[in-house]
Every structure is written in structure tokens, then in C-alpha cells.
Amino acid sequence: MIIDWYPGHMKKARAQIVEMLPLIDLFIEVLDARLPASSANPLLEKLRGDKPCIKVLNKTDLADPTVTGGWVDYFDKQQGVRALPLDATDRRNVGLLPKLCRRLVPNRGGKGQKPLRVMIIGIPNVGKSTLINTLAGKKITRVGDKPAITTCPQQIDLRNGILLSDTPGLLWPVLEDPNGACRLAASGAIGDNAFDTTEVSLATVAYICGKYPALLLKRYKLPELPETPTAILQEIGRRRGCLISGGEVDLHRAAELFLRELRGGKLGRISLERPGEILTGRPSVETTPDEPAV
Numbered sequence: 001m002i003i004d005w006y007p008g009h010m011k012k013a014r015a016q017i018v019e020m021l022p023l024i025d026l027f028i029e030v031l032d033a034r035l036p037a038s039s040a041n042p043l044l045e046k047l048r049g050d051k052p053c054i055k056v057l058n059k060t061d062l063a064d065p066t067v068t069g070g071w072v073d074y075f076d077k078q079q080g081v082r083a084l085p086l087d088a089t090d091r092r093n094v095g096l097l098p099k100l101c102r103r104l105v106p107n108r109g110g111k112g113q114k115p116l117r118v119m120i121i122g123i124p125n126v127g128k129s130t131l132i133n134t135l136a137g138k139k140i141t142r143v144g145d146k147p148a149i150t151t152c153p154q155q156i157d158l159r160n161g162i163l164l165s166d167t168p169g170l171l172w173p174v175l176e177d178p179n180g181a182c183r184l185a186a187s188g189a190i191g192d193n194a195f196d197t198t199e200v201s202l203a204t205v206a207y208i209c210g211k212y213p214a215l216l217l218k219r220y221k222l223p224e225l226p227e228t229p230t231a232i233l234q235e236i237g238r239r240r241g242c243l244i245s246g247g248e249v250d251l252h253r254a255a256e257l258f259l260r261e262l263r264g265g266k267l268g269r270i271s272l273e274r275p276g277e278i279l280t281g282r283p284s285v286e287t288t289p290d291e292p293a294v
């Protein structure tokens with residue numbers, strides 16, 4: 001399955017981000033805690049160069065806590081990187097972030113110092129704008145449960161010495177790793193029209209069936225798991241009334257329902273990738289012919 005999604009505003013946003021780079025002291029890269037490897041944009045890694053970076057593993061409330069712990073250890077071993085697991089919707093969670101920013105850039109943001117300029121970057125729908133709203137304590141930027149809600153950068157003064165830039169979610173022109181792209185689609189980072197919902201659901205059912213079978217059994221009240229992902233999805237569809245005339249299961253509707261429930265955390269806390277399982281053969285950055293490599 002080939003999935004690519006690089007709408008026009010992303011190309012424009014990338015150019016705007018490049019223009020702002022010299023004015024940035026620190027980056028907060030928001031990753032999806034359920035898929036921290038696939039949700040890391042290799043393009044952003046290159047753009048930020050060697051400036052300090054906090055990797056926020058967001059949506060931890062939806063991810064498997066043990067696996068998230070493994071990812072934090074993994075990222076903390078990287079040079080110049082600090083990893084912070086978060087639920088950006090929860091105010092109590094984010095208080096540590098401004099302190100960590102100041103610690104990483106001690107000559108800015110304090111009394112009598114110039115403001116600390118922080119750019120929030122990441123792929124679509126990982127919670128960048130939510131994090132900014134929670135940090136600001138009010139709704140400043142628009143958020144939504146579909147990708148590409150923010151389409152141009154916006155600067156927010158937190159009035160505590162920190163200036164934040166919200167940026168549009170950026171993907172990269174060619175998603176070379178089809179399995180990673182499939183996980184991105186399952187998580188909600190890719191526009192629903194850019195992939196085959198049934199294929200993505202089936203691949204995700206197969207993964208969850210291997211790692212979290214009890215969650216599938218419980219959510220869909222199944223006495224046992226049917227043998228194949230297709231049979232599982234059919235059974236889910238049958239039990240949830242996703243039927244067409246003649247009583248046959250509408251697999252597409254069942255797939256939509258399954259993805260919706262997965263994204264909403266209805267099955268329980270599920271991680272779609274683990275360190276070690278994933279980090280071999282990380283794809284390199286490809287660019288389209290009319291776009292220079294960074």
C-alpha cells in the first residue's frame with residue numbers, strides 16, 4: 001500500500017519555518033507517543049540542526065505506558081535531546097515544560113534577559129496547538145481531531161519570558177516506509193482521503209491482535225479471536241451493525257468504526273511501535289524534484 005499526503009500548505013509552511021529558523025533558540029518536537037519513530041519527521045530533524053530540542057511524547061494517555069517508558073529511555077540517550085511524556089490536554093502535565101526550556105537555554109527568558117524563542121514542530125494532529133493552548137491557559141490557536149487544522153505559523157507570547165511559535169503539521173513529500181505510513185494513517189496524522197481505510201484497519205487489527213489480543217476481545221465482546229484480520233474486522237462489523245442488505249458486513253464501515261474507536265482510545269492504551277522493533281532501516285529524507293534538499 002502506497003500512502004502519500006503532502007498538501008500545498010505544507011510546502012509553503014516548510015518555507016516559512018526555514019525563514020524563521022535563525023530566530024529560534026529551542027525546538028519542541030511533538031511526537032505521537034503511540035508511534036514515536038514514525039511520527040518523527042526526518043525533515044524537521046535536519047531543519048533544527050544542533051539547536052536544543054525537547055521531544056514531547058504526546059497523547060501518552062492513549063499509549064501503552066510500559067512502551068512509552070522504553071521510548072523515553074531511547075530518546076534520552078540521543079545527543080542534545082530531552083524526552084518528555086505528556087498528555088497535552090491536561091494542565092497539570094505541562095508545567096514542567098517551561099522550566100525545562102529555561103534550563104536548556106539559560107541565557108534567555110529570565111528577568112532582564114531577551115525572550116526565549118521556542119518553535120513547536122511536528123507532523124499533523126499530534127497535539128501541537130493543544131499544547132500551546134494548555135501552556136497559555138486559554139484557547140489561542142484552533143485545534144481539531146483531524147490533520148491540517150493549523151495551516152500557517154502563529155506566534156504566542158506566554159508572558160513568562162517565552163515566545164512560542166505554533167506551526168502547521170508537516171509531513172515529508174515521500175513516505176517511503178509503507179508500514180510507517182500505515183501507522184501514521186491509523187493514528188490520524190494523514191487525511192482520510194489519502195489512504196484505503198480498510199487496508200489500514202486490517203494492518204492495524206493484525207498488529208493489535210499480536211500485541212494486545214485481550215483488548216480486542218474485551219472491547220468487542222468476542223468469545224475468541226477469529227483467525228484472520230479480515231475475519232476479526234468482519235466480526236466487529238457484525239456486532240456493531242455495519243451491515244449491507246442481505247445481512248452482509250460492510251467492511252469499509254467496520255474499518256472506519258474500528259479506526260475511530262482506536263484513535264479515541266476506546267480499546268485501551270495501545271502503542272503501535274516499540275523501540276528495537278522499528279528502528280532498523282529508518283527511511284531517509286526524499287525531496288520532490290522541484291524542492292531542494294535541506
Ligand SMILES: Nc1nc2c(ncn2[C@@H]2O[C@H](COP(=O)(O)OP(=O)(O)OP(=O)(O)O)[C@@H](O)[C@H]2O)c(=O)[nH]1
Nearest residue numbers: 059088125126127128129130143144148149150169
Ligand atoms: N487523548 C489526547 N488527545 C489529544 C492530546 N493532545 C491533543 N489531543 C487531541 O488531538 C487532536 C489534534 O490536536 P491539535 O492540537 O489540533 O493537533 P496539531 O498538532 O496542532 O494538528 P495540526 O494543526 O493539524 O498540525 C485534537 O482532537 C486534540 O484534542 C493528548 O495528549 N491526549
Ligand SMILES: [Mg+2]
Nearest residue numbers: 128129149150
Ligand atoms: Mg495545530
